[in-house]
Amino acid sequence: MPRSSASRGAPEAFRKRAGEALFRRVAGPSGPQTRTRIHETPGPRWFGPERPIREVHGDASMFVGGLAALLLQSLHPLAMAAVAAHSGYRGDPWGRLQRTSTFLAVTTFGTSEDAEAAVAQVRAVHATIRGRTSEGVPYRADDPALLTWVHIAETACFARAHERYGRRPLSPAGYDAYLADAARVARALGADRPPTDRRALAARIASYRPQLRATPACRETTRFLLADPPLPALVRPVYALLAAAAVDLLPPWAREPLDIPYGIRLLRPLARPGGHAVTAAVRWALRPPPPAPRG
8 A cells, every 4th residue: 555645744843853852952043044054055166076074064974073073172281271261061052052153154164255254254263262270381372282182082083984984985095185175264363383284183193192181171071071961861872873973983092082982982893883873864865055156
């Protein structure tokens, strides 16, 4: 017996509701309007439709890579102190996620004018952030060395997540080109000589390793991100698979000091199949961004 049009439409209606709910979480209440402005405003862009940064940053694998990047970034004591004191990640975690995702979307897909304005806004905020760690070490958010660490940690995780979970993984040359694209944004933000290929990226991360360690603030952030996320109980099992995939993405030297929660460690054998399942579900729920207009 043929299925009715109503029964055929039910999965599509569910997909639409799930996608809208997820998009609101990531992009905020004004997400649809922001998306339209970013993708449909005519004008030149930093990155054309053929550039690999658009492929990487537009893929569902960013959900895994983004969480892994936060964990890796937290190992730098000065970067972690600045985040703990000034970002409001515990009081407004979704707001911070929405601001970060919007910045990535604007600089990757938006017009050059909007990308430059977004960078200028972030630089203005960074210029106001100063402080000292609990040990009395001074930090400032516009320090080129700290900006470089944040950049290399996130691009390493974004690229590795895309290579493992992306819809269309790039060639080795493609990931080098992705890093060259991302370096343009990092330089605009004030980073110091951001690497433009994977060999240089590995060397730069290695140069930071003597500075990295798990502070109390780092361990608190790890617990918040992995064991106590601000999510309803119904969603937490799915998030746990995402978290296990993110932890599995990290190099062993970064996982060890983070004090990964026991429940996430138990899920490590399921990390890769779970990561593929979660990214496939996100990809199904979220429609891809529209192509940029010409001109």
